[in-house]
Amino acid sequence: MISITEILKDFPIFETKIHGKRLVYLDNAATTQKPRQVIEAISQYYETRNANVHRGVHYLSEIASEDYEEAHNKVAKFLNAKGMEEIIFTRNTTESLNLLAYSLGLNELEKGDNIVLTRFEHHSNLVPWQQMARRQGAEIRFIEMTEDCRLDLASAEKAIDDKTKVVSITHMSNALGTIIPVKEVSKLAREHGAYMIVDGAQSAPHMPVDVRELDVDFFAFSGHKMLAPMGIGGLYGREDILEKMEPFLFGGDMISIVSFDNATWNRLPWKFEAGTPNVSGGIGLAVAIDYLGKIGFDKIHYIEHELTEYAHERLNELSFIKIYGPEPKYKGAVVSFAMDGIHPHDIASLLDEDGIAVRAGHHCAQPLMKMLGTDSTTRASMYFYNTKEDIDALVESLQKIYKLFS
Template sequence: MNNIDFLKDFPTLNKEKNGKRIVYLDSAATTQKPNSVINSIKDYYEQSNANPHRGAYELSVLATEAYDEAREKVKKFINAKYREEIIFTKNATESFNLLAMSYGMTYINEGDEIVISIAEHHSNLIPWQQVAKAKGAILKYMYTDENGELTEEEVKSKITEKTKIVSITHVSNALGTINPVKEIAEYAHSKGAVVIVDGAQSVPHIKVDVRDINADFLVIAGHKLLAPMGIGILYGKKELLEKMPPLMFGGDMVEYVYEQETTFNVLPYKFEAGTQNVEAAVGLSKAIDYLNGIGMENIEKIEKELMTYAYKEMSKLEYVKIYGPKDIEKRGGVLSFEIEGVHPHDVASIFDTFGVCIRAGNHCAQPLMRYMGINATSRASIYFYNTREDVDRLIEAVKQTYDMFSKWR
């Protein structure tokens, strides 16, 4: 499969700067959108825009069908058992906050332990800080080794009989590390803990089966999955979601409302208060169609080949330090690096003049950066729509940037 053929489907990827096609290498932050997703939103507003679950007229019925179809597609995409296990949120951050404020604040008690890794995104870190502080619980960290990986010894020493929640990223957005979440979940469950998996950087790139990894909860960001911004997904096992109280209150999440009390709607609606982002759900539905059309196995293969090539070429440059796993099989589509003598923010700004789009900073992982003894990295992140030419342009930008700063030394 020639991934250059995908470029025609993505308008943004065909933009030019200084006479050259831009190279977009920031898909870990957000992915570009194919025409099918863009057009589906326009079609929705032109053909079936209405409030779902509210009206008996045709437009509302069409909106409801579109919204419910998106939920069914997510269910199948991650192999959830029940449609009701799929909760739509605003983004991955809101999903984590829902879990923390609903499950965490209800079932965590004084002295309980919450275990996360030092490499977590802030959205999977700060909510648990707040729960621990409010409930008198203990927030424990699993620390990575020199390759950015979690050792079996570290996992088993931190997860104990006191552990009630383990919340772990599947693929690190800062280092690209692929964590063995299935094995971690198995061990955590043996200690009686509930397991939350951050799938924001894995679900768009590899086939994730929630029943296979046996996650109790899985968090997904729609905009990292070719879908529009403004929609996230929280998967949860039905028996856990049913005993969790709703976080937000208002329209559509209620059954009966009286002057002094209210009964709540069934799953999934009790967690989806108010008018939802139906157009984003429509876009998400089309995004899943697009990914299924390629095949997640093919996407993983394309990215693995690109990352192997990128890592090999970057490793040839003695003035570049690469962070994260050396074993490509343990690395996702993230390449974090440092050019000797050049601040990452300068790297990103100079790369932009070459039409190469990368990210620089702490990548919402300040504790990880502090643990590693650095302030920031430059980060190139790939997706199936990238090409070997994109990697060559990245490497050339690295060389030119280093040469530029070398003249000033």
């Protein structure tokens, strides 16, 4: 089994000193660090194989096309999709969800239909649907949150009905860490014939995802939150739905035959990938998936759960800290908290002086923050390369900050 020392050696960023201090990186829900293997794969691509894909018969173009297609296959296997035709590469989760909002929204959503979301949504899975609902005359409904910040499944039964066209929910809240029981919700969506969409930005990096087992139609994710470079993400879509669905972006590569007054579409998944894609990003993503496979999700879950429990335990020792969100057993490796009398931005700036990177703000979930009676929190989010020493450093620094302010 690979040790934490070996893991850390794979991440060059941890050699960087922040204000002369060891880097304690606790902002993984925003983006993760990249292992050497991913960084090297990207530079190797540009140094030895760079060419545009699907456009040339020359050697480099063929190799680049093969690698890019292989990356789709890798993602298909990672999510247990049927094959490459069900995997569309996008820039990120936001683009994947906009693709769906536009494509399904403009072509299938009618006045009187409703779209069901949860109270936990990131703005990426809220604002596109708000826009589409307004344009098409549809209604947005919400599955409620319980007192202890979990999903209220009873309210899902009330929200989803025969006028529900789309159910689009997060798999894990980035602001609170709450894990959402997707399968239970998808059962309800199925009963009412609605499309079932999952925002997997926070789940794909941390837990095994099986889109067939979850029984979902679409699953969106971002590469940069799971060791891959920025600018590459994806969307799983069920093949029979993608075949019928209208494209979102139009242009090169996504067409089959074009005349001056019409066009037909390329086969899947290229029908949904207009223009020159992010080839090096796709290759980096494939290497990131290999890396995650080498560590294993069992180990990732074990490390993260230990860290989350430890973070709760240590932060609960501090009388001036209030933790938002459910107990560790109901969530991923995210701890959102507030400190008596000190603004989250001040906390984050002072932590930074100790080399500790956390996030402060509304975490792109303003309505959720408002429901919790605040406008911002400080958020520490962990990954498998974090250690208990990182949590100790956070707690020590918070104690120092509190003393300074009081």
